[in-house]
Amino acid sequence: MEQTRHTARDADKGRDASSGDRLVTALLFGASAVSVVCVAGILGFLAWFCLPLLTDPTGGQLASVLSWHWRPMQGQFGILPMAVGSLALAFSSMLLAFPLGLGLCLFAHGLGPERLARPLMALVRLMTSVPTVVYGLASVFLLVPLVRAGFSGSGFSWLASLLILALLVLPTIVLVIDSQLRLAAPAVRLTAAALGLTRAQELVRLTLPLCGRGLKTAAVLGFGRATGDTLIPLMLSGNAAQLPGSLLDPLRTLTAHIALVVATDSQSAAYGSLFACGLILFGASLAVNLGLRSLGRRKMPDAEDADRTLRAAPGAGMERLATALAWTAASVVPAGVCALLGFLLWRGLPTLGLALFFGDTPPLDALLHGAPVFDGLLPASLGTVYLVLLAAGLAIPLGVASGIHLAEFATGRAGRLVSFCVDLLAGVPSILMGLFGFALILLLRRSFWPSANTCLLLSALCLALLVLPYLISATRTCLESLPQDLRLTCASLGLDRWQSVSRVLLPAASQGILGGIILAVGRAAEDTAVILLTGVVVGAGTPGALTDKYEALPFTIYYLAAEHQTPQELDLAFGAALVLLCLTALLFAAARRLQAGLNRRWKTSQGESPATPRISA
Amino acid sequence: MLSIRKRLLLSALSFSLLCAAGPVQAAELDAFAGKSGKIDIAGGTAHIPVMKEAAKRIMQKSPGLRITVAGGGSGVGVQKVGEGLVDIGNTGRALTDAEVAKFGLKSYAFAIDGVAAVVHPKNPVAGLTHAQVQDIFAGKITNWKALGGRDAAIHLYTRDEASGTREVFWEIMLKKGKIAEGANVVASNGAMKSALAGDADGIGYVSIGHIDASIKAPALDGVAPTQDNAKNGKYPVLRKLYMNTKGEPTGVVAAFISYIQGPEGAAITASDGYIPTR
Numbered sequence: 001m002e003q004t005r006h007t008a009r010d011a012d013k014g015r016d017a018s019s020g021d022r023l024v025t026a027l028l029f030g031a032s033a034v035s036v037v038c039v040a041g042i043l044g045f046l047a048w049f050c051l052p053l054l055t056d057p058t059g060g061q062l063a064s065v066l067s068w069h070w071r072p073m074q075g076q077f078g079i080l081p082m083a084v085g086s087l088a089l090a091f092s093s094m095l096l097a098f099p100l101g102l103g104l105c106l107f108a109h110g111l112g113p114e115r116l117a118r119p120l121m122a123l124v125r126l127m128t129s130v131p132t133v134v135y136g137l138a139s140v141f142l143l144v145p146l147v148r149a150g151f152s153g154s155g156f157s158w159l160a161s162l163l164i165l166a167l168l169v170l171p172t173i174v175l176v177i178d179s180q181l182r183l184a185a186p187a188v189r190l191t192a193a194a195l196g197l198t199r200a201q202e203l204v205r206l207t208l209p210l211c212g213r214g215l216k217t218a219a220v221l222g223f224g225r226a227t228g229d230t231l232i233p234l235m236l237s238g239n240a241a242q243l244p245g246s247l248l249d250p251l252r253t254l255t256a257h258i259a260l261v262v263a264t265d266s267q268s269a270a271y272g273s274l275f276a277c278g279l280i281l282f283g284a285s286l287a288v289n290l291g292l293r294s295l296g297r298r299k300m301p302d303a304e305d306a307d308r309t310l311r312a313a314p315g316a317g318m319e320r321l322a323t324a325l326a327w328t329a330a331s332v333v334p335a336g337v338c339a340l341l342g343f344l345l346w347r348g349l350p351t352l353g354l355a356l357f358f359g360d361t362p363p364l365d366a367l368l369h370g371a372p373v374f375d376g377l378l379p380a381s382l383g384t385v386y387l388v389l390l391a392a393g394l395a396i397p398l399g400v401a402s403g404i405h406l407a408e409f410a411t412g413r414a415g416r417l418v419s420f421c422v423d424l425l426a427g428v429p430s431i432l433m434g435l436f437g438f439a440l441i442l443l444l445r446r447s448f449w450p451s452a453n454t455c456l457l458l459s460a461l462c463l464a465l466l467v468l469p470y471l472i473s474a475t476r477t478c479l480e481s482l483p484q485d486l487r488l489t490c491a492s493l494g495l496d497r498w499q500s501v502s503r504v505l506l507p508a509a510s511q512g513i514l515g516g517i518i519l520a521v522g523r524a525a526e527d528t529a530v531i532l533l534t535g536v537v538v539g540a541g542t543p544g545a546l547t548d549k550y551e552a553l554p555f556t557i558y559y560l561a562a563e564h565q566t567p568q569e570l571d572l573a574f575g576a577a578l579v580l581l582c583l584t585a586l587l588f589a590a591a592r593r594l595q596a597g598l599n600r601r602w603k604t605s606q607g608e609s610p611a612t613p614r615i616s617a
Numbered sequence: 618m619l620s621i622r623k624r625l626l627l628s629a630l631s632f633s634l635l636c637a638a639g640p641v642q643a644a645e646l647d648a649f650a651g652k653s654g655k656i657d658i659a660g661g662t663a664h665i666p667v668m669k670e671a672a673k674r675i676m677q678k679s680p681g682l683r684i685t686v687a688g689g690g691s692g693v694g695v696q697k698v699g700e701g702l703v704d705i706g707n708t709g710r711a712l713t714d715a716e717v718a719k720f721g722l723k724s725y726a727f728a729i730d731g732v733a734a735v736v737h738p739k740n741p742v743a744g745l746t747h748a749q750v751q752d753i754f755a756g757k758i759t760n761w762k763a764l765g766g767r768d769a770a771i772h773l774y775t776r777d778e779a780s781g782t783r784e785v786f787w788e789i790m791l792k793k794g795k796i797a798e799g800a801n802v803v804a805s806n807g808a809m810k811s812a813l814a815g816d817a818d819g820i821g822y823v824s825i826g827h828i829d830a831s832i833k834a835p836a837l838d839g840v841a842p843t844q845d846n847a848k849n850g851k852y853p854v855l856r857k858l859y860m861n862t863k864g865e866p867t868g869v870v871a872a873f874i875s876y877i878q879g880p881e882g883a884a885i886t887a888s889d890g891y892i893p894t895r
Contacts, residue, residue, distance in 0.1 A: 069798075073778065141815075145815065153770070154772035154801055155816070156812075238801040239801065239803075240799050240800055241798060250799065250801050250802075270778075370680060372677060537685045538687055539669055539684070540683065540685040541676065541685075548685075549685045562812075563662075563665075564811055
């Protein structure tokens, strides 16, 4: 089935194009080229700024950067402790998150009671919408004191950040494994029924072994997400530039290191070393990407696979182990998430009210006459809204166009290059986007634009880059998941390629694409690492121009979590966290509804197309 | 107890200063009336409370003006003002000759401030010697018991290298001695304060202006780290707080600097726990 679909689409792609078609193709190709240019640009920037380290004739600078001590006062700029810190944190959090994620999936797919499965998966989906900075805030005031009291040390530690990072990557793992289990289930159902296997036996002996590739994909994706996160280690790991001796010691990751050191003298070796950190992170996401590629395309398992698997099935002890894992995961994860979110509600709910947004300024004055608001969230909320609208305005046309290009027009080597770059861009840690923006401004100022400065527009540009790959993939996936009959209908009506895309395919996929757009908006609203480096400040008032510095909710939360001077300021942080969480949760819920709608409409079962495609032209 | 008394004293002092400045206040803010434009400020984190309060008063009077305040530390202040990314770069230390020469910076001091080692208010240790502080931060003394406290490991907190507070503390208090690499790193005076307020076994250092009831500053060689002792020279770990501009300031930036250095700025500075230079 899969095979025939691709051949049909590829043949369609090769069809002769009219001149109007050619213009459209060129425009769409241009949109796709943006991703390639961006990836090349980021890599080029990192390499360019690392160059002084390599060309230093004595070789001393490079040796200094590739050493084990970060002591800028003594001229030692070793980043190896941070590289090891990043790896250690990502690996350890995966060691925790992967079994838990697998356990949750097993629980939901039959090892736990059925009536608990739905709420459990709903909770996991809710987790995808929790902004990292919100996890960070709740953990600084709940988890860190617990670690301090329960063990030893200051609480800001490898342990604290690994626990929360595990929660952060868990939804990624669960959603990938879940979708694989769903794909594999029909293939084994007959075999299992014929053999009279119990639900647990079927799951552990048949379905799971068929999902090996999916499990690996989940692990690699989770690892990428864990390596690229900035805020959790920055807020929770203590940031000591050393190799941690135990789980209770502080550590510093490459991402946190960039955030801490970025505003240093731009001609110093310390500044150069940041780009070396960036290169390492870029290399990590490249490795993740190549890893995913080597796992190859998903293949739908069939009954024959099921038979083969059964012969190599694990022993009977596995079921008991799997059941134990499922129940452990299903009790530990919800407990952890509910504790953190409950804590947030407990601290945040009492702060909700007009004063949270307007401080001591009369609300009408602020809204109608632009009276400045202090000690309230209005400037930060508006800053976030403007930022997100701007970033979305930049990214949506590009992303959708490029998605269309990849799904319907791109062929051969160019198509493969673009989709590789899109995947790579999706894996670039957000702090690197920020670093790219910051270094770009410095470069512009020194060359032909001396008044360039970090500002709202720059942040929006960098955020647009961040969400661009999500938009491209969402558009592409939605178009590609449309039933083949629809394409055949278009062809039989004599529509050319652009006509079939614009009149039939796009309208048919619009709901799903809209869902992807909303997800991207949610992602832009919660990101903190990008804006940290590109123009967000503590007190700026409501932004008046694109070149202004601005306030934003995620940064306000991050700042107040560490810097609150009074209990009232801390209340403001919890209020802001609750507002941001509600915003992202609503966006994610809306996106899910839309995408579920698309699936219901076109996918009756497992990739088969409905009998009568409705053409909404 | 000490810090509460200090706070009362300071609020009384600032109240009287504010009353005295009452009639002047309007006149000083008049310098900004009808002005528009923007002033971007970044850098030293000890400065933030003063800058924010001044910005609030000025913007309430002249809504056409936008004043943004960011932190980052003294190193950030120098770099950002030097690169021209902000109008005023704050530092909690004097600029080095190299920095002045490289960027053509002008410095404007507005306050004197001390830097003190601080602990959790419930920590029984009431005093430390200079040598003890050095040994604690070098990682040689690792348990509070050795200092007369409870039997618990010492949790070290330090600042990142961009911090002027760190530089002053390191040069004068630690005599450029070692700071243990395992110390937690926090990004500002404010963050140091809230970290220590939550950690019963922690020790770190902050600008004296940031000391309030939520943290405690043990006496250093018998001298309480108060602004009074800083003023009369008994407490040794001192620095000035500076605003720096690239070249001579003009327009609203110049007006802002004179406002901070003027009587109302001095009142704000004093109410935030610093000693105004005027």
